[in-house]
Amino acid sequence: MTGTAENPEAQAQAQAAILMQALPHMLRYDDSIVVVKYGGHAMGDDKVGRDFARDMVLLEQSGVNPVVVHGGGPQIGAMLAKLGIKSEFSEGLRITDRATVEIVEMVLAGSINKQIVGFINAEGGRAIGLCGKDGNMVIAKKVHQPGQSVDLGFVGDPAKVDTTVLDQVLGRELIPVLAPIAQGEDGETYNVNADTFAGAIAGALKAKRLLFLTDVPGVLDQNKNIIKELRVDQIRALIADGTITGGMIPKVETCIYALEQGVEGVVILDGKTPHAVLVELLTDHGAGTLITR
Numbered sequence: 001m002t003g004t005a006e007n008p009e010a011q012a013q014a015q016a017a018i019l020m021q022a023l024p025h026m027l028r029y030d031d032s033i034v035v036v037k038y039g040g041h042a043m044g045d046d047k048v049g050r051d052f053a054r055d056m057v058l059l060e061q062s063g064v065n066p067v068v069v070h071g072g073g074p075q076i077g078a079m080l081a082k083l084g085i086k087s088e089f090s091e092g093l094r095i096t097d098r099a100t101v102e103i104v105e106m107v108l109a110g111s112i113n114k115q116i117v118g119f120i121n122a123e124g125g126r127a128i129g130l131c132g133k134d135g136n137m138v139i140a141k142k143v144h145q146p147g148q149s150v151d152l153g154f155v156g157d158p159a160k161v162d163t164t165v166l167d168q169v170l171g172r173e174l175i176p177v178l179a180p181i182a183q184g185e186d187g188e189t190y191n192v193n194a195d196t197f198a199g200a201i202a203g204a205l206k207a208k209r210l211l212f213l214t215d216v217p218g219v220l221d222q223n224k225n226i227i228k229e230l231r232v233d234q235i236r237a238l239i240a241d242g243t244i245t246g247g248m249i250p251k252v253e254t255c256i257y258a259l260e261q262g263v264e265g266v267v268i269l270d271g272k273t274p275h276a277v278l279v280e281l282l283t284d285h286g287a288g289t290l291i292t293r
């Protein structure tokens, strides 16, 4: 038995000491923008969703301006399977025909977006759910994969980002929650990879941090140990020697893009670890892999 459980005063002192440890970190991020990409694999069950929402509300209350960009790849896959629509990927991107894009928009901008908004509001925050179409925030252009003959259909990359709507929302105790759906100049709806969307938003907002919540502790070396810090040139070497593969390649490429656009640092971390975002931003320990220029 620790003394604190029997001694409420000592317990309160211990709690106050923990709060004080967070002060330098709160000051560091005060009034700055942190974009958090919440991946479909990191979403898990309702408890994980509620914990994530509480972290966002705590950040907002600490003076940080969080912007959530969510994915939902596994959830789209489950809905397409339920409807009997076959789905395939080419180099990590979902081949998206007209029937598929309707479902993608329904799942991302509809159910997942509103679920996250609901979780944040239930924890005392005020979230506002948007997608790239709102206020022409993101204009997409159709993706053509070099050297590939396959037509990806309605898959887009962010060609233009207009932050007017976000500028209105940020700093007013509202937490924007963004679904990676955008309109093209041709008026069509495009399915945008959530990592790419988050990178474009973080770049346009010149965010202090871009956090990728995924299903691994960070970038792992050949022995599966976490690499705590990486610079852009080291990333290129890790891709070249085969240490970074699969879904991690577009993720780290987005990191490089975001850093080039003026984001100060990008962190890849495990979204299923309780309070991963708070550990990263508000403790001395930190979490995941920090990538800087």
Ligand SMILES: Nc1ncnc2c1ncn2[C@@H]1O[C@H](COP(=O)(O)OP(=O)(O)O)[C@@H](O)[C@H]1O
Residues within 6 Å of the ligand: 039, 040, 041, 042, 071, 073, 195, 213, 214, 215, 216, 218, 219, 220, 221, 243, 244, 245, 246, 247, 248, 249, 251
């Ligand atoms: N060096 C590496 N370190 C960590 N993960 C890696 C590495 N190389 C490949 N990966 C893979 O990348 C995956 C994360 O990418 P992805 O599945 O696209 O994530 P998300 O769905 O969260 O966007 C990991 O689950 C892992 O299988």
Ligand SMILES: CC(=O)N[C@@H](CCC(=O)OP(=O)(O)O)C(=O)O
Residues within 6 Å of the ligand: 038, 039, 040, 041, 070, 071, 072, 073, 074, 076, 092, 093, 094, 104, 155, 156, 180, 191, 192, 193, 194, 195
């Ligand atoms: C073009 C493309 O592949 N879009 C993704 C969008 C969702 C996403 O990226 O979700 P995660 O972050 O959970 O992977 C898709 O259709 O799955």
